[in-house]
Amino acid sequence: MVAPLITVLALVLLVPLVRLIMVSGQEYGLDQLIGGKPVRWVGLDNFVKVLTSQDFYDALWRTVKFVVVSVALTIGLGLALAHLLAKVSAPVRVFLLLSLVTVWAMPPIIAMPIWRWLIDQRFGVLNYGLYKAGLLPTRTFNWFAEPFTGWMVITAIVVWGALPFVVISLHAAMTAVSADHVEAARLDGAGAWRVFTAVTLPAIRSTLLIVTTLSIIWNYRVFAQIWLLRDIGANKDSYYTLGIWSYVESFSNKDFGYGAAIALVSVVLLAALSAVAVRHVLRSAADENGS
Amino acid sequence: MAISTAPDPVRIPTASTPGRPPRQRRRLGRTVRRSGWNLLGVLVGLVMIFPVYWMVSSSFKTGINLRRVTPQWFPSPFTFDSYARAFAQPRFLGSLLNSVLVVTGAALAALVIGFLAALALARMNFRGRGALVILVIAIQMVPIEGLIIPMYLMLNKAGLTDSAFGLILAYLSFVLPFTVWMLRGFIAAVPKDLEEAAMVDGCSRGQAFRRIILPLAAPGLVATTVFAVIQAWNEYLFAYVLLKKNDKQTITVWLDTFITTKGVDWGALMAASTLVALPIVVLFALIQRKVAAGITAGAVKG
Structure with a gap:
């Protein structure tokens, strides 16, 4: 019964992965793609080229910064909102949940046109609101003129889209926390913060860990949000993450070997970045199978 | 984050407190605090959903109303032209x-x-x-x-x-x-x-x-x-x-x-x-x- 699964996974994941590794050791360009010329094995040259290139460290630093900031914001705000959900009365909770679910349901690709429209230089309502509130110097503020403000927009879009899943998962975990435990802690004189750290946090720990891991992985892999927005402005390469850079080298510059090497390095780094959390998830899966 | 220092009196079990005035005061304090949370909750909900609302409402506006200096908050006149x-x-x-x-x-x-x-x-x-x-x-x-x-x-x-x-x-x-x-x-x-x-x-x-x-x-x-x-x-x-x-x-x-x-x-x-x-x-x-x-x-x- 698992045979079809294994076959298909091998076909669409394992073979491509092996192929990726192979290509990363080759010179594979337009000549090979359509010219039918034989590939040339270059050993580790592509990797040397990646690791000695300043572009790599720039892209890596950009990726790490983005992941850390966006995940911290997502999880921090997620905890705050999950807490808020527990505090409000029922009708407000329903409204809040409905609005979160609606946002969650938005296809990520739709977020692009929406946000482009919100920050449109002439008619963007966000620009209008922020200008009226005195937060923007001009109504026609161009967010993508500077990489810093451009990244603010990208981060806002990603966090906006990622929040609902995090809030709803954490809220579900929090409601499962036994009211008796909270009550007992309160009777022992614990304040709200103490109750949170001593009772709630341990109880939601595993959910929090999974949600954080998934957020790291998802935000590391963010592609469309950056790819589709950065063409608004100048200084395009200020928006190259490892993913974007690999894409550009492969599909724009037709240097598939180099692109594959970047992608592989990126995969390994992601594994390392999320290793601790992933190990926890894997271990809980393994434990459960051992029993 | 929600850090209130006073212990929340929400569910002290059984009716062991006969004195009425403090109880009412407590309840009042609770109502005020709850309204605060509710207000915050509604605000957050509105902020989250606004981009979606703006997409939908923009889709029903006429071309001129889309390009107003002051944004039009509700589509009027309501039109399906964009569709x-x-x-x-x-x-x-x-x-x-x-x-x-x-x-x-x-x-x-x-x-x-x-x-x-x-x-x-x-x-x-x-x-x-x-x-x-x-x-x-x-x-x-x-x-x-x-x-x-x-x-x-x-x-x-x-x-x-x-x-x-x-x-x-x-x-x-x-x-x-x-x-x-x-x-x-x-x-x-x-x-x-x-x-x-x-x-x-x-x-x-x-x-x-x-x-x-x-x-x-x-x-x-x-x-x-x-x-x-x-x-x-x-x-x-x-x-x-x-x-x-x-x-x-x-x-x-x-x-x-x-x-x-x-x-x-x-x-x-x-x-x-x-x-x-x-x-x-x-x-x-x-x-x-x-x-x-x-x-x-x-x-x-x-």
Whole structure:
């Protein structure tokens, strides 16, 4: 019964992965793609080229910064909102949940046109609101003129889209926390913060860990949000993450070997970045199978 | 964050406090605090949903009202012109159909393959089961940018670029692991005792499956299907790379080209976006609870 699964996974994941590794050791360009010329094995040259290139460290630093900031914001705000959900009365909770679910349901690709429209230089309502509130110097503020403000927009879009899943998962975990435990802690004189750290946090720990891991992985892999927005402005390469850079080298510059090497390095780094959390998830899966 | 220093008197059990005035004061304080939270809750909800509201309301505005110096908060007059313009765009309908075709194919394939495998993973003991579970989880770490290069090279060689079948294959790479993961959680959540009891009462394995597991796991099955549909419908990168011919493109790629090539007809763009989002929002609302449970349940419980 698992045979079809294994076959298909091998076909669409394992073979491509092996192929990726192979290509990363080759010179594979337009000549090979359509010219039918034989590939040339270059050993580790592509990797040397990646690791000695300043572009790599720039892209890596950009990726790490983005992941850390966006995940911290997502999880921090997620905890705050999950807490808020527990505090409000029922009708407000329903409204809040409905609005979160609606946002969650938005296809990520739709977020692009929406946000482009919100920050449109002439008619963007966000620009209008922020200008009226005195937060923007001009109504026609161009967010993508500077990489810093451009990244603010990208981060806002990603966090906006990622929040609902995090809030709803954490809220579900929090409601499962036994009211008796909270009550007992309160009777022992614990304040709200103490109750949170001593009772709630341990109880939601595993959910929090999974949600954080998934957020790291998802935000590391963010592609469309950056790819589709950065063409608004100048200084395009200020928006190259490892993913974007690999894409550009492969599909724009037709240097598939180099692109594959970047992608592989990126995969390994992601594994390392999320290793601790992933190990926890894997271990809980393994434990459960051992029993 | 919610840090109130006073201990919250919400549920002090039993009526042991006879004095009335302090109680009322407490209740008043509680009401005020609760209203504060409620106000904050409503505000946060409004901020979160505003971009979506703005998309929908913009799609019903007239061209002049879209380009006002002071934004028009409610569409008036209310018009469907933008929708008419969206449908009149070349290839809008065709791209929608392409998306439907690819999504249906990918979801069906994932469901059939995934359900069989999930059943085995959740209910049967065989060698390498643990390893397979771990593989299914670990495989989801593979970023799509890593797959896109070899997938493109391979499908290109096989002549399967610009083909719905090729795209379905590519989509299985991310739909399938998730499907297996979620389904396994839902099937495992059906108590084994029920099944065993049925078998003790003389059901065959197949009957136990049909009468016990299937009905109990059905909501999970539906949720997983919907989730597979949503993922495939939303996909952009594979479609963007693997489909180069205009008449093959899916709706997500169409939206992208609409933004970049047409200048910006914001009204039509918002109308098209609303149309693309609408089915997903409806499907999503139906299964939201199950999805949240499924994503985490796959990992934490058996």
